[in-house]
Amino acid sequence: MAWWSRKPEDERARWELDPLVGVGPLRFGMSPEQVQAALDGAIAYVSQGTEDRLAWQTFHEVEVTAIYGPGPRLAAVALDGRSGPLVRLRGVELIDRAPSEVRADLLELAGREGASVRVNRSGDPEAAAWGLSMGARPGWALSPEGYAERTDRMVTDALCAGPELAEDPYGTEPVRQWCKVREERGAHSGEWPVRAEGDRPRWGCTPLEGVGPLRFGMNPREVAAALGGEPPAERRGWFTWEGYGAEQWELEQDRFDEAGVTAHYWYRDGFPTLAAVTVDGRTGPRVEFEGIPLIGRPVTEVDAAVNRYVEDSGIGLRVGCAGDLGPDGTNIFVRADRAGDAVISGARFCAEDWEDHG
Known part of the structure; x- marks a missing residue:
């Protein structure tokens, strides 16, 4: 998403996550043509791929990225936290919230449904049963003068995956290719300690x-x-x-x-x-x-x-x-x-x- 194009809440689409089936109008297994039609003909920016080997498409009009597996067929959908659709899962608002609040709500929902929630590569909750992997990015706001400026808070975004990727979305192609990750050691703890100033070298x-x-x-x-x-x-x-x-x-x-x-x-x-x-x-x-x-x-x-x-x-x-x-x-x-x-x-x-x- 372009950092200057944050959308007001009343201009954002409202979608539901149907775990392992789809999100909003998008269904896993769709062709690129079906994805574009489901998004009312939105124009795609092709981030990587060739005509016969499409990897992903970003639709800036709706601020979602469609990630494709073999076929190409829709395998996952990345949702922008600042201007993308506002997505709910069983009444839990997933997008554009404080990460700790969403984590607490998802853990409560998992407890009710008997679902297992783990920590993903970004330190956020991930549940294979829902094909859901949460993330976060810095938030932006409009200044009193009407221009975009950074804030000191993070807001949530999400990756919704189909059944083939649900067990390990960020560890499976094509998501790994989308993230450009080649080698990764260790797992995120889910904690965010900040090193004390006195423990940092001066460069x-x-x-x-x-x-x-x-x-x-x-x-x-x-x-x-x-x-x-x-x-x-x-x-x-x-x-x-x-x-x-x-x-x-x-x-x-x-x-x-x-x-x-x-x-x-x-x-x-x-x-x-x-x-x-x-x-x-x-x-x-x-x-x-x-x-x-x-x-x-x-x-x-x-x-x-x-x-x-x-x-x-x-x-x-x-x-x-x-x-x-x-x-x-x-x-x-x-x-x-x-x-x-x-x-x-x-x-x-x-x-x-x-x-x-x-």
């Missing part, structure tokens, strides 16, 4: 060159070595089709949980090299820019400080694809990271030619 940053011990242009082995040899907790990437059915997997990012950073790569001369570093708001090192603490603060507080800085300096403000703010000429962006129901600030530091896509 310096040089805009357009690097942050802490990481320098743009490093290869993945050099990145891991600079972080003390820590192995990535998760690797993400994508497949490129080389022709004749051959596929090449290309590394996009490595997440390092102990260091609290994610390394993002681009391909120059056919090899991945470091192009951006995201510092996690909950666990990452302390980093300042021009006296502004960027990490682990209420995101609205840091946004306000960045706005004051650019106004005072006259250098201009850049807004990233996800609505992240940053001083012009630095390619530094303030991120919105999750801490349970709350949002705290992280930051992304990018090489000069890196285009941030959220």
Whole structure:
């Protein structure tokens, strides 16, 4: 979803989840043509796929993503929490609420129905009996002046899966391909501890060159070595089709949980090299820019400080694809990271030619 297009509640569709059968007008097993017809002819943005190998489609008019299995046939539906349909399950409102409230309601419903609820890869409730896997993302609101601005709260979204994916939606193709997850170690605890400021190392940053011990242009082995040899907790990437059915997997990012950073790569001369570093708001090192603490603060507080800085300096403000703010000429962006129901600030530091896509 575009961060600036949050819909008022009275303009959002209201759907019901029919577990393992469908959600709203969509039914698992539909063809792409049937999905489009069920969505009243909404125009699809094809995120990935070819004519005979469609992976998923995002419909921005209704803010849902249709994820396809073989056929292609509808296998899962991702629902945007900020502007997508408001979905209910047995009277439980699933979308655009505080994650802890939805979790409590689902556990109560599971108790009544004898359903098993576990914690998924994002730390949210997941139930195979319902084909439901909850998630959350930072919330937005309209300012008194009428423009979109970030808030300090998370809101729920959801992935609804058909029977083939219900047992492990995020661990099964095609959802893994949609998420670009290649390797993942360990499971989320469902807790959101925030590392104390005194327990975080202090890193310096040089805009357009690097942050802490990481320098743009490093290869993945050099990145891991600079972080003390820590192995990535998760690797993400994508497949490129080389022709004749051959596929090449290309590394996009490595997440390092102990260091609290994610390394993002681009391909120059056919090899991945470091192009951006995201510092996690909950666990990452302390980093300042021009006296502004960027990490682990209420995101609205840091946004306000960045706005004051650019106004005072006259250098201009850049807004990233996800609505992240940053001083012009630095390619530094303030991120919105999750801490349970709350949002705290992280930051992304990018090489000069890196285009941030959220």
